[in-house]
Amino acid sequence: MMSVPSPKPERIITPTTAAEYVNTLAHYYRGEMARMQSWRDRMDRTTNWAITVVAALLSVSLSSAQAHHGVLLFGMVLVYLLLVIESRRYRFFDVYRRRVRLVERNYYGAIFVADNFQEYDWMRELGRDIRNPQFYMSLHQAMARRLRRNYGWVFLILLLAWILKTTTSVLQPKSGQAEFISSTMEFFHNSAIGYIRGWIVILVVIGFYGWLGYIAFKYKKADGELSYSPVHV
Secondary structure (H helix, E strand, O other): OOOOOOOOOOOOOOOOOHHHHHHHHHHHHHHHHHHHHHHHHHHHHHHHHHHHHHHHHHHHHHHOOOOOOHHHHHHHHHHHHHHHHHHHHHHHHHHHHHHHHHHHHHHHHHHHOOOOOOOOOHHHHHHHHHHOOOOOOOHHHHHHHHHHHHHHHHHHHHHHHHHHHHHEHHHOOOOOOOOEOOOHHHHHHHHOEOOEOHHHHHHHHHHHHHHHHHHHHHOOOOOHHHHOOOOOO
16 A cells, blocks of 8 residues: 655745844734733623622611521632632633743843843743643642632721621510520521531531632742732732
């Protein structure tokens, strides 16, 4: 049998003059900037959803004594789901931001500050990243950064609202004359959800927020592109 010759690889046309090189780099920079901005917009939408959800649940839970405090616990779960979604988007955003900053820091930065600039083979590093894209942070690292930037305050507001709901007698069904609870047993009773005892719910909430705090501060040290400057999301 006759062997079929393998097709020859097409020749890649590369810039040959300084003008072509600058033009190619400028178009590439705009393209990566557009992709970075697209993922940044997706992140902002998730944050807006989280804020909208919290505002709606707070108005429902604290406006009426008949509203159950479980609405706020459901809000914590829902905001956590949005945090996971945004952390995934943040990892993609970080990939394209890193490429943009490689060009800015090593090309435009070298032009504007030509003297006393440390050079390294950034073009080769950028080429490897384009051929073989990869994440430069884990999901937990992305969650830590989003928690410290935005979601930590959202979870704090939910926690304070839940504490207010469960420790205020006038916000409970069949409330008496007292405005606040007067014993730990009342707190346990108000924190219960159906057949789940109140102290179990309280331990779950404490454990959940303790885990969030652990994630937020375990990855506090900035790596990669964020290590160059604090001016980053």
